[in-house]
Amino acid sequence: MPANCVRKPKNISFSEAAGVSLAGLTAYTAMINTCGMKAGDRVLVNGGTGGVGIWAVQIAKATGCYVVATCSGQNIERVKGYGADEGVDYKQDDLYADLAQRYGDEDRKFDVVFDSIGTPELYHRCEGFVKPTGHVATISLPSDTLTSAISAGLSFADAKLRPTFLGGNKIPYSFVMLKPETLGGALRQLASWLEDGKLKAVIDSEHKFENALDAYNVMLSGRAKGKVIVKME
Numbered sequence: 253m254p255a256n257c258v259r260k261p262k263n264i265s266f267s268e269a270a271g272v273s274l275a276g277l278t279a280y281t282a283m284i285n286t287c288g289m290k291a292g293d294r295v296l297v298n299g300g301t302g303g304v305g306i307w308a309v310q311i312a313k314a315t316g317c318y319v320v321a322t323c324s325g326q327n328i329e330r331v332k333g334y335g336a337d338e339g340v341d342y343k344q345d346d347l348y349a350d351l352a353q354r355y356g357d358e359d360r361k362f363d364v365v366f367d368s369i370g371t372p373e374l375y376h377r378c379e380g381f382v383k384p385t386g387h388v389a390t391i392s393l394p395s396d397t398l399t400s401a402i403s404a405g406l407s408f409a410d411a412k413l414r415p416t417f418l419g420g421n422k423i424p425y426s427f428v429m430l431k432p433e434t435l436g437g438a439l440r441q442l443a444s445w446l447e448d449g450k451l452k453a454v455i456d457s458e459h460k461f462e463n464a465l466d467a468y469n470v471m472l473s474g475r476a477k478g479k480v481i482v483k484m485e
């Protein structure tokens with residue numbers, strides 16, 4: 253669609269531009285188009301150091317939000333470097349109890365939760381740290397095997413449909429998919445933020461096309477620190 257084509261900002265390389273589109277658009281669509289994120293909101297990014305999470309943190313900050321991101325303990329300073337105001341270590345006994353303790357007061361609860369990891373339990377227990385007017389959006393559900401995919405699908409449906417008298421909660425919960433008609437506007441905003449230096453593309457590694465399998469392995473490791481780029485000369 254020509255309306256979805258946007259000029260690469262002059263101040264970023266082609267490799268950096270390659271890392272923007274899918275991950276940046278996914279974060280933008282989830283937080284802005286789906287959750288209606290706006291300046292002044294309090295935002296939780298679950299998985300702030302992943303390929304999409306890095307964009308989510310930066311987009312929330314560029315929008316003017318207060319941002320808390322989960323990551324492993326050793327990456328807390330790194331996630332703050334992307335713009336998060338606070339980092340919370342997800343490798344603890346009960347992350348959701350900790351979030352409720354830290355952010356359970358009404359004025360500290362979140363307006364928007366962006367879940368890049370796909371943890372239905374986060375939604376089931378989010379009333380302790382998300383405002384009743386808030387919104388939880390996920391871009392991923394655990395699906396390593398057919399069984400886990402079915403179980404994740406059922407868990408998502410259960411979370412969305414369970415009535416409150418059976419323990420369900422009323423906070424909206426969305427699984428986000430990209431819609432072609434919104435991509436052009438989102439890409440233009442991302443390009444403008446990149447031009448202004450409000451967003452920065454973070455690249456984990458670049459690989460030659462003949463080494464594409466190495467790139468794939470880095471992605472599968474779940475430990476990539478930014479986008480993994482395959483170059484076609």
Ligand SMILES: NC(=O)c1ccc[n+]([C@@H]2O[C@H](COP(=O)([O-])OP(=O)(O)OC[C@H]3O[C@@H](n4cnc5c(N)ncnc54)[C@H](OP(=O)(O)O)[C@@H]3O)[C@@H](O)[C@H]2O)c1
Nearest residue numbers: 274275278299301302303304305323324327342368392474
């Ligand atoms: N990449 C895309 O363009 C894209 C687009 C749409 C959808 N998706 C989907 O979105 C999901 C995430 O993709 P991704 O590329 O962002 O993944 P990724 O880069 O592989 O994510 C890895 C990061 O996840 C963090 N992490 C792992 N387990 C965590 C947990 N329980 N809580 C919080 N953080 C955790 C790790 O943080 P630490 O290193 O700090 O431990 C690691 O940095 C995937 O299911 C993918 O299919 C991706």
